[in-house]
Amino acid sequence: MADDDVTADPSPAGRYDEALGYLVKHVHLAHQRASDAALAPLGLTSRDLGVVRVIATGAATSQQEIGALLGIDRTSMVAMLDDLEDRGLVRRQPSPHDRRRNVLALTPEGERTYQDAEREIAVVDAKFLEPLSSNDSRRFARALRTLLDAADGADRGPG
Amino acid sequence: MADDDVTADPSPAGRYDEALGYLVKHVHLAHQRASDAALAPLGLTSRDLGVVRVIATGAATSQQEIGALLGIDRTSMVAMLDDLEDRGLVRRQPSPHDRRRNVLALTPEGERTYQDAEREIAVVDAKFLEPLSSNDSRRFARALRTLLDAADGADRGPG
DNA sequence: TATTGTTATACTCTATAACTATA
DNA sequence: TATAGTTATAGAGTATAACAATA
Numbered sequence: 001m002a003d004d005d006v007t008a009d010p011s012p013a014g015r016y017d018e019a020l021g022y023l024v025k026h027v028h029l030a031h032q033r034a035s036d037a038a039l040a041p042l043g044l045t046s047r048d049l050g051v052v053r054v055i056a057t058g059a060a061t062s063q064q065e066i067g068a069l070l071g072i073d074r075t076s077m078v079a080m081l082d083d084l085e086d087r088g089l090v091r092r093q094p095s096p097h098d099r100r101r102n103v104l105a106l107t108p109e110g111e112r113t114y115q116d117a118e119r120e121i122a123v124v125d126a127k128f129l130e131p132l133s134s135n136d137s138r139r140f141a142r143a144l145r146t147l148l149d150a151a152d153g154a155d156r157g158p159g
Numbered sequence: 160m161a162d163d164d165v166t167a168d169p170s171p172a173g174r175y176d177e178a179l180g181y182l183v184k185h186v187h188l189a190h191q192r193a194s195d196a197a198l199a200p201l202g203l204t205s206r207d208l209g210v211v212r213v214i215a216t217g218a219a220t221s222q223q224e225i226g227a228l229l230g231i232d233r234t235s236m237v238a239m240l241d242d243l244e245d246r247g248l249v250r251r252q253p254s255p256h257d258r259r260r261n262v263l264a265l266t267p268e269g270e271r272t273y274q275d276a277e278r279e280i281a282v283v284d285a286k287f288l289e290p291l292s293s294n295d296s297r298r299f300a301r302a303l304r305t306l307l308d309a310a311d312g313a314d315r316g317p318g
Numbered sequence: 319t320a321t322t323g324t325t326a327t328a329c330t331c332t333a334t335a336a337c338t339a340t341a
Numbered sequence: 342t343a344t345a346g347t348t349a350t351a352g353a354g355t356a357t358a359a360c361a362a363t364a
Contacts, residue, residue, distance in 0.1 A: 221345075221346095222345075222346065223344090223345065223346080233345080233346075233347090234346090234347080234348085236346090237346070237347060237348085254345095257344090257345080258345095259344065259345040259346070260344090260345055260346085261345080261346070
C-alpha cells in the first residue's frame with residue numbers, strides 16, 4: 001500500500017468527509033441500512049414502511065397522494081402496492097366519492113406488521129442516536145425538521 | 160378489536176413526517192437537489208463533485224480507493240472517470256509503483272472547476288443552514304459527524 | 319377536457335461475472 | 342493466485358408517454 005506521492009498537497013480545501021453534503025448523505029445511508037436490516041425479517045423495506053406509515057396514520061389515502069408525500073412517482077406506486085396487496089398487508093378499495101381513486105387501507109395483518117415495524121424502527125432510532133446526549137438528540141431532530149421545512153418552502157419559491 | 164374502520168384513527172403512531180428516517184432522507188434529498196442545481200452550470204453533479212473532491216484533497220488516488228470512500232462501485236467509477244476525463248477535468252496516469260493502478264489527478268482546468276464548485280457549494284451550505292443559528296449549525300454538523308462515525312464503526316461490527 | 323390508475327418503455331444506477339494486464 | 346481496471350449484462354428505481362375509466 002505504498003502511497004504514491006504524486007499528490008504533494010495533503011488537503012488544500014478541507015477533508016472530503018467534512019462536507020455537509022457528504023455528512024448528510026452518509027448519515028442517511030447509514031440509517032437506511034440499519035432500518036432495512038431491522039425490517040427485513042418482516043418482509044419490509046424502509047421504503048415500504050414509509051408507504052404503510054402514511055396509510056396507517058391517515059395522512060393520505062389515494063395512491064397519488066401517498067406518492068406525492070413521499071416523493072414516489074405514481075407509476076412506481078402501482079408496483080409497490082401490487083406487492084403489498086399480494087402479501088395481504090394493504091387493500092385497495094374504489095372510493096365511493098370518486099371511483100377513479102383507490103382508497104388504501106391496512107388489513108388487520110398489515111396493521112400488525114406495521115406495529116411490529118414501528119417497534120423495530122424505534123430500536124433502530126434509539127441505537128442510532130445513542131452517541132448523542134438526549135438533549136443533543138432532541139436538538140438534532142428539531143434541526144432536521146427546521147431545515148426540511150425551510151428547504152421545502154424554498155423549493156416552492158419564496159412568496 | 161373492530162378496527163376495520165377505514166380511517167377512524169387519525170394518528171396512532173405519530174405523524175409520517177416526524178420519523179427520524181423520513182427527516183434524514185428528505186433533508187439529504189433537499190440538500191442534494193440544491194447542490195445539483197448550483198453545480199449544473201459547471202457541468203457537474205454532486206456525485207461528480209464527491210469524486211473530484213477526493214482527488215483534489217488527496218484522500219485517495221486509485222479508482223477503487225476513491226470508490227470505496229464514497230460507496231461507489233468500481234464498475235461505476237469507470238464510466239464516471241471516462242466522462243470526467245473526456246471533459247478534460249481529470250487525468251489517469253498509470254502508477255509507476257504498480258502499473259495495474261491508475262493514479263487520478265486533476266488537470267489545471269479540473270482544479271479551476273473544482274474551486275468554482277466548492278465556492279458554489281459553500282453558498283448552498285450557507286443558505287441551507289440559514290434557518291439555524293450559527294451555534295445550532297455547528298452543533299448540527301458535529302452531531303452528523305458523531306452519528307456517522309458511530310454508525311460506520313457499528314457496520315464493521317463491535318470490536 | 320382533466321384526472322386516477324395502469325401499462326409499456328426507456329434511461330439511469332447499481333450489481334455480477336468474466337476478461338486483461340499486471341503483481 | 343490475487344488484484345486494478347475494464348467490459349458486458351442484468352437488475353433495480355425512476356421517468357415519460359399513452360391508454361381506459363371516470364369526473
